[in-house]
Amino acid sequence: xxxxxxxxxxxxxxxxxxxxxxxxSPTAIVHETERLVYGGTHRRHDHRHLLLPxxxxxxxxxxxxxxxxxxxxxxxxQVPPAEAYGVATFYDMFRLDESDHPSEVAHxxxxxxxxxxxxxxxxxxxxxxxxxxxxxxxxxxxxxxERAPAxxxxxxxxxxxxxxxxxxxxxxxxxxxQQGDPSLRLLRNVGVVDPTSLDAYRANGGYRALAEAIEMGxxxxxxxxxxxxxxxxxxxxxxxxxxxxxxxxxxxxxxxVVANCDESEPGTFKDRIVMEQDxxxxxxxxxxxxFATGAENGWIYIRGEYPLATARLENAVGQAxxxxxxxxxxxxxxxxxxxxxxxGAGAYICGEETALFASxxxxxxxxxxxxxxxxxxxxxxxxxxxxxxxxxxxxxxIVLHGAQDYRxxxxxxxxxxxxxxxxxxxxxxxxxxxxxxxxxxxxxDLAGPLTGSGALAAVLMGGAAGSxxxxxxxxxxxxxxxxxxxxxxxxxxxxxxxxxxIDMTDVLVRIAEFFRNxxxxxxxxxxxxxxxxxxTMVQIQAKGSLSPQRRSLVGDIAxxxxxxxxxxxxxxxxxxxxxxxxxxxxxxxNGDSPR
Amino acid sequence: xxxAPDAAVAEVTVTLTINGRAVSVPEGTSIHKxxxxxxxxxxxxCWAENLTPVNVCRVCVVEVEGSRALVPSCARxxxxxxxxxxxxxxxxxxxxxxxxxxxxxxxxxxATELAAWMRHYGADPDRYDQPDLPAERISEEPKIQDDLxxxxxxxxxxxxxxxxxxxxxAQHTYAIAVSGRGFDARISTEFDTVxxxxxxxxxxxxxxxxxxxxxxxxxxxxxxxAEVWRPDEQEVTTTVCSFCxxxxxxxxxTQDDRIVKVTSPADHSVTHGHLCxxxxxxxxYVQPPTRK
Ligand SMILES: Cc1cc2nc3c(=O)[nH]c(=O)nc-3n(C[C@H](O)[C@H](O)[C@H](O)COP(=O)(O)O)c2cc1C
Ligand code: SF4
Ligand code: SF4
Ligand code: SF4
Ligand code: FES
Ligand code: FES
Numbered sequence: 001x002x003x004x005x006x007x008x009x010x011x012x013x014x015x016x017x018x019x020x021x022x023x024x025s026p027t028a029i030v031h032e033t034e035r036l037v038y039g040g041t042h043r044r045h046d047h048r049h050l051l052l053p054x055x056x057x058x059x060x061x062x063x064x065x066x067x068x069x070x071x072x073x074x075x076x077x078q079v080p081p082a083e084a085y086g087v088a089t090f091y092d093m094f095r096l097d098e099s100d101h102p103s104e105v106a107h108x109x110x111x112x113x114x115x116x117x118x119x120x121x122x123x124x125x126x127x128x129x130x131x132x133x134x135x136x137x138x139x140x141x142x143x144x145x146e147r148a149p150a151x152x153x154x155x156x157x158x159x160x161x162x163x164x165x166x167x168x169x170x171x172x173x174x175x176x177x178q179q180g181d182p183s184l185r186l187l188r189n190v191g192v193v194d195p196t197s198l199d200a201y202r203a204n205g206g207y208r209a210l211a212e213a214i215e216m217g218x219x220x221x222x223x224x225x226x227x228x229x230x231x232x233x234x235x236x237x238x239x240x241x242x243x244x245x246x247x248x249x250x251x252x253x254x255x256x257v258v259a260n261c262d263e264s265e266p267g268t269f270k271d272r273i274v275m276e277q278d279x280x281x282x283x284x285x286x287x288x289x290x291f292a293t294g295a296e297n298g299w300i301y302i303r304g305e306y307p308l309a310t311a312r313l314e315n316a317v318g319q320a321x322x323x324x325x326x327x328x329x330x331x332x333x334x335x336x337x338x339x340x341x342x343x344g345a346g347a348y349i350c351g352e353e354t355a356l357f358a359s360x361x362x363x364x365x366x367x368x369x370x371x372x373x374x375x376x377x378x379x380x381x382x383x384x385x386x387x388x389x390x391x392x393x394x395x396x397x398i399v400l401h402g403a404q405d406y407r408x409x410x411x412x413x414x415x416x417x418x419x420x421x422x423x424x425x426x427x428x429x430x431x432x433x434x435x436x437x438x439x440x441x442x443x444x445d446l447a448g449p450l451t452g453s454g455a456l457a458a459v460l461m462g463g464a465a466g467s468x469x470x471x472x473x474x475x476x477x478x479x480x481x482x483x484x485x486x487x488x489x490x491x492x493x494x495x496x497x498x499x500x501x502i503d504m505t506d507v508l509v510r511i512a513e514f515f516r517n518x519x520x521x522x523x524x525x526x527x528x529x530x531x532x533x534x535x536t537m538v539q540i541q542a543k544g545s546l547s548p549q550r551r552s553l554v555g556d557i558a559x560x561x562x563x564x565x566x567x568x569x570x571x572x573x574x575x576x577x578x579x580x581x582x583x584x585x586x587x588x589x590n591g592d593s594p595r
Numbered sequence: 596x597x598x599a600p601d602a603a604v605a606e607v608t609v610t611l612t613i614n615g616r617a618v619s620v621p622e623g624t625s626i627h628k629x630x631x632x633x634x635x636x637x638x639x640x641c642w643a644e645n646l647t648p649v650n651v652c653r654v655c656v657v658e659v660e661g662s663r664a665l666v667p668s669c670a671r672x673x674x675x676x677x678x679x680x681x682x683x684x685x686x687x688x689x690x691x692x693x694x695x696x697x698x699x700x701x702x703x704x705x706a707t708e709l710a711a712w713m714r715h716y717g718a719d720p721d722r723y724d725q726p727d728l729p730a731e732r733i734s735e736e737p738k739i740q741d742d743l744x745x746x747x748x749x750x751x752x753x754x755x756x757x758x759x760x761x762x763x764x765a766q767h768t769y770a771i772a773v774s775g776r777g778f779d780a781r782i783s784t785e786f787d788t789v790x791x792x793x794x795x796x797x798x799x800x801x802x803x804x805x806x807x808x809x810x811x812x813x814x815x816x817x818x819x820x821a822e823v824w825r826p827d828e829q830e831v832t833t834t835v836c837s838f839c840x841x842x843x844x845x846x847x848x849t850q851d852d853r854i855v856k857v858t859s860p861a862d863h864s865v866t867h868g869h870l871c872x873x874x875x876x877x878x879x880y881v882q883p884p885t886r887k
Contacts, residue, residue, distance in 0.1 A: 004769070005794035007785070067786050080762075080769030080794065081785035089774040096786065347776070364773065369650055369670060521753065521773075521780035522651045525689070528696035531731055531778045532723055539728055549722060560692035563665045563685055564653040571664065 004080055011072035018061035019069070022053040023076050047077045049380075051362030055088050056304070056343060063105070063156035064095040079362065090364045090520075092139070092346030093154060093304050106158060110139035110305065112150040114266040114514060115460065115507050116423040116496055117141075119452075122149035140348060140514055141266035141464075142305050145423035145496070146430045152305045160307045176273065177430045177447070185409070185417050186393055187433045190277040195312055198319040201280040207325065209396035213288050214333045216399070221292040222248055225395055227403035229415040234260055234351070234388030235465065235491050236568070237480050240395070243385050246375035247293040250383035255295035258360075258379060258386045259286050261302040261309070262344050262351035265463035266514060267494030270419040271389045273431045275302070275309035278393070279316040283339065285392035287320075287330060288399065290337040293385050298326075298339035301356050304346055313341055348518040352567050353378075353386040355520065366522045367567035390419050390493075410436035414479035418490065424460075424497035425452040434478070441474030443495055452499035458585055459498070462491020464511050465572035467579035488579070504585040505541050508577055512537040515573040526570030529561040533574060540586055554581070611677035618673075626668035626679060627655055635681055638690060638712040641754035642669035643804060645867040646764045649755045654693045654712070658683045665689055691716035699723040699730045700778075702750045705808030731778070737816070740789045743876050744802050745816045748781055750809035757782060757801035757810055765869040770794040771801065799875035803858055803868055812856040825850060833860075838873035841865060845874055854878045 011019070054077065058069040065088050074081045088094045111117070111126050129136050137154070144150035144164065153161045178184060179191040194200040201207070213221045226241025247255060259282060263271040275282055286298045300317075302310050317339050320326045330337040342360055349355045350365040357379045359365040378384020394416060398406045407415040414436035420443055423429045427448030434443060440459065450456060458468045467488045469476070476486055483490050498504065512534040521527045536554055540546055546554070558574035565571055580586055606621040613626075613633050620629045625648075630637050640652040648670040656665035660678035665685060680686060694713045698720025703709055712718075723730035737747040755773065762769045770793050774783040784793040802810045818824040829850045836843040844863045848856045857875050861868035 007788065007792065070785065080772070082769055082772040082783070082794065083762075085783065085785035086772035086774045090776050369667070517777060519777040521775070521777040523653050524651070524693045524696050524752075525653055527753070527778055527780070528700050529692075532696070532699070535723070535725075535728060535730060539725060542728070547725060550725060553722065556688070556692060559685075560689045560696075564656050564689040564693065565664070566651070566653075 004074065004078060006071050006075055006081060007067065009067035009071050011066070011068040014061050015058055015066065015069040015072060018057040019054050019073055019076065022057050023047075023050055023073070048079055048362035049360060051077055051079055051084060051087060052342065052345065052359065055084075055091075055094060056345060059094050059345075060155060060160070061157060063108075064098050066098065077362075083363075087362065087364055090347060091304075091344075092137075094345055105135050105156065107153040107155045107161075108135045108137050110137045110142065110152040110154060112140070112142045112144070112148070113138045114141040114145075114464070114510060116145035116267060116429075117149040118507060118510055119424065119498070119502055120148035125149045125151075139305070139346075140518065141264065141268070143263050143269045143272045143303065145267055145269050145421065148423065148429075160305075162305075162307060165308045174277070176277075176432075177428050178432060184433050185397055186274070186390065186419060187278075187431065189281065190273065193278070195277050195279055196315055198280060198316070198323060198325075206280050207284055207331070209399045210284050210288050210291070210325070210331050213291055213399050214331060218248060218292050218294060221288070221395075221399060224403050225292070225398055228394075228398045228406040229403075229413070230391065230394050230398060230406070231414075231480065232388060233390035233394075233419070233493065234386075235265065235462070235489075237490075240387065240391055243375060243387075244289065244293050246373075247295065247383045247385040250376060253382050254297060254380075255293060255382060256297045256299060256379045256384040257286060257289040257293055257295045258299045258301060258353075258356065258384060259389050259392060260351060260353065260356060260386050261300055261306075261313075261389055262348075262356060263306075263492075264303055264348040264351050265465060265492045265494065266511075267423060267460060267463045267496045268421050268492040269423075270421050270431050270493055272306055272309050274389055274393060274419075275306070276312055279309070279312040280320070281393045281396060282313065282389045283316045283320050284325075285389075285394075285396050286339060287326065287337055288395055289385060289387060289392060291330070291333055291335055294335075295383075295385065296336045296338075297379075298337060299360065299379065300339060300341045301344060301350070301360055302341065303344045303351075310341065310343060317341060347520075348514075349520045349567075349569055352569065355567070356386065357384070364520070366520045367569075369566060388492075411477070411479050411481070413481045418478065418493060420478070420493045420495050422447045422495045422497075425450050425499040425502075426497050427451055436479045437477045439474065440469070440476045440478060440495070443478065444474070444497060447497075450497060450499055453501040455500045457498045457500040457502065457504065458580075458583060460494060460496040460576065462489040463494040464514050464576055465568070466491040466494060467575050468583055468585060469579070470583050504580060505537070508580050508586060509534070509537040509541050511576050515569065519569060519573075523564075523566045523570065525560045525564045526566070526573060529557050529565075529570065530573050532557050533561075533577060537577065554578075609673055609675040609677075611673050611675065611679060613679045614681055620673055622672075624673050626657055626659075626666070626671050626673050626677075629673040630657075630668060630679075630681055637668055637681065638694075638709075638715075639669055640709070640752060640806060641756065643756060643861065645861045645869070646756055646759045646804065649759065652693065652752065652754055654690055656686060656689050656693075657681050658686050687716060691718045694718040695720050695722070697752050699732070701733050701752055701807070702747075703752075703807060705750060705811075706752070706806060708806065733778070735781070738790075739813070739816075741791055741797075742813055743797055743879070744799060744810060744812050746782075746790075746810050747816075748809055750807045751782060752807055752809075753780060753782070754806060756804040756806065760800040760804045760869065761795075765800050765867070766796070766798050768794050768796055768798070770796070797872040797876060798870060799857075799872070800869045802856075802875075803870070814855050818850075818855065824855075829855065836870070836874040836877075838877055843870055843874050845870070847878070 054073040142150040230240045231237040350359045354368040355365040456471045516530040516534045610619045618633045650667035650670035655668045657668045658680040659666045695718040735748040846858045859866040
């Protein structure tokens, strides 16, 4: 077994105290000269999942992760420093160089540079903030596209915050457009039920679904979810019933259910609003998933830039635990189940389920090859069901009212309702819930007249990993089947409207840059392909045209990314760019696709 | 065609179709090995006999019927009734692009095996350069931090082999890991600490596995710089390391009667290609320095 070599730098008191809040007593490790007696692979793996929380603690205490702080964590967790450095440098929210973080600033202001904010004068905001002496970090989509341009403040020695969450500004801004509409299913509680109170949640029907599920038994719950035709809302639309049954069938090993709250697809903010405004529904439905699959361990992996949602979920988990709805006999089910919340640290790829496992386990957020699939080899290589929070909260209605009632909304192949994140040039951007089958035009009408020039140029469907459609797609029913047939996707529910005064080339350059920045770098097709694709977009931007040589490359680059990348990031990285070229949105390409 | 199963164990055999021919192999055999048994050569870069497959480079991809994306042959096990194409247009395209992508971003001048495959697939890394917009490259200066070996990440294809050899697969030292993300990912010690101050124990196993010359003996690096490195004239003598009783096989590479580097065969039952500082670098003490 390895004895770890740990360098000479030592942590200061602030760092030691910060780390102690997540790792507990440092005396657990016995020293014998400079060697660690209990060193070795096993011990490393036992505690390694605390690495990410420990790095967060260091970052927030000092504004950067120092060599001494890193060494301290490595010693406690028995993680080799080179590996811990590799993990820390994987994430955008961590600084490894003190000079990035002058000690006199109290926070770093992250400003979103993705599409919705890009067309909402974010550059002017950045200039203004910088003129005021703020330290600005240009961030990918912050999941607040309905209130573009978006800001997030990463605190140093103080909590992180989002200016728009401040009590003074919040009330009006927090209203969802359809608030209180009696036809709402998933958003029923939003803005209506106090999100900080378990009592209020229960008074409005909360935890009835879990009680019903316990009455029915796990097999019947899985059957009902399967019959409902519910499919995953995280982007891949995998049938939830199939996933749950697969995990339920695994015996003899610890099992996990994970709420994938990493929400980082540009244009997506639905999960944030659900978590902020109806956190108990996420906790109840994750408990229900644990019961149905026989998993004892629930995890919520939430993106690091969501401080309010994190606080609300922590509060909800705490109250649920106190009320016996989590714990040794969760909700009187006779089944042990508890939930742990973990924060991501700024990496879109960690929303990919296998990258999420790696991140949670304390490794770099690099996707793993499938097969084996998460249902047999998920978190800690144990059976795991990963679901998006929107998927999860759907199961409450399914269990309470039955699959048949659920199928009364939506279409045969896309039953139920869908949350849509409408942003861009609309008068009332925000989160909408509509039955599947509602047309794109109807959704844009709900969000009010177009702003900007008022003439629609394109709609980005499904986020940066999705694709653009033109104004001729307004009659498209928003279902899995119709979007697929029209060569686009619902993805994570993004509907971002662009009017014709917008320079789409700038938007496409940024989308290409997004993928380049977010590639984990593991596989060659994506690590290099996203860079070459970005260079192509830069060429179009710089010259207004593509050299014939480069033009022939565009399709070649896309093909290898789609065919040979490891994960969905590489598979979809060329999708928006290709669709924009097909639609002639880039002046240089005039509609004739280079493919 | 059949590969004789290990006599001791009665193994289950699976039969798949590769390029239209039936091939039978023991269960658990990778598609790559199955191809090899059928006489089909497959390029590999991140795969090695003595390391756990990481399947990151994707140069070995094949088309498997029923699978939407191409499949890394080095890591995927052959299954009964699998239908595999190793030379379809999609396969050729992806292999060519992977090689081109690498050639367009790092220095492959010492990756001799890749050069042949690049010719085979017609890879043209130069087509990514625009007259006024050159393709971005990994540009790194060689790290020369001691007299034993150098690291020149300008040549690194990020195959993870050195990380595996330093860590779980051989040395258990974990001196180096991948840091950063995407195109900025690099092999690094913590905070890029110089090797002598890091956990490195100078076993040289990372040198042994590096396919591109990004990690190499200082002797080789210096001789290449002086343009006196002549691999064709080198002799390889196999011997057993005399420093301790383990019995590691050493291959001494000599040029002009001087030892210029030391390797160990990857298929050797004791070393699996891996050594320690004494076997790898001990010769430096038995002959005076080569420096001119
Ligand atoms: C690059 C990438 C990012 C992803 N990000 C998310 C995410 O933030 N949230 C999410 O629920 N799913 C995300 N997914 C999809 C997950 O891998 C997984 O399919 C999903 O969480 C499963 O839940 P569902 O079946 O309920 O949709 C992402 C996938 C990829 C390839
Ligand atoms: S496709 Fe991209 S993000 Fe996915 S594993 Fe490969 S490099 Fe990483
Ligand atoms: S010489 Fe050995 S210990 Fe040092 S980095 Fe290479 S493999 Fe690791
Ligand atoms: S240094 Fe060599 S062995 Fe290590 S990742 Fe780079 S190319 Fe592979
Ligand atoms: S917050 Fe800016 S695009 Fe989403
Ligand atoms: S050799 Fe198979 S993926 Fe690298």
